[in-house]
Amino acid sequence: MTPPMIMVSLDHGSDLLQELRTSWAFGVNILASGQADLALTFARKGGAAKFKSIDWELHSGLPRLPGVEGWLACDVDQLVGGGDHVLVLGRVRVAETADGHPLIYHRRTFGTRPPLEVAR
Numbered sequence: 001m002t003p004p005m006i007m008v009s010l011d012h013g014s015d016l017l018q019e020l021r022t023s024w025a026f027g028v029n030i031l032a033s034g035q036a037d038l039a040l041t042f043a044r045k046g047g048a049a050k051f052k053s054i055d056w057e058l059h060s061g062l063p064r065l066p067g068v069e070g071w072l073a074c075d076v077d078q079l080v081g082g083g084d085h086v087l088v089l090g091r092v093r094v095a096e097t098a099d100g101h102p103l104i105y106h107r108r109t110f111g112t113r114p115p116l117e118v119a120r
Contacts, residue, residue: 003091004092007089027062027071027073028072029068030068039110074090077089
């Protein structure tokens with residue numbers, strides 16, 4: 001993976017998409033297994049007001065949430081239209097992980113999973 005990249009899909013009406021068109025940079029916070037309430041806060045409609053009660057710090061010039069399992073700082077490489085969304089292709093410039101379990105959302109349920117066994 002040279003360069004390391006990530007793809008994010010955003011609705012055309014997304015406030016975040018408008019920010020990306022100006023800043024050309026974004027951060028990705030990979031939530032921990034115990035952060036389902038935080039995920040629900042981000043999932044709600046409500047624009048910037050919904051984030052006023054969220055603690056965060058500036059890291060590599062981008063918002064980073066405390067206690068996350070992973071974090072990426074990215075620069076926008078391309079914006080590609082796709083139906084009612086825009087695909088944001090980002091070049092990863094910083095990647096950090098923790099040793100816990102990430103939050104997973106599948107079939108309308110939050111959870112996590114144990115690490116995979118490594119065959120020897």
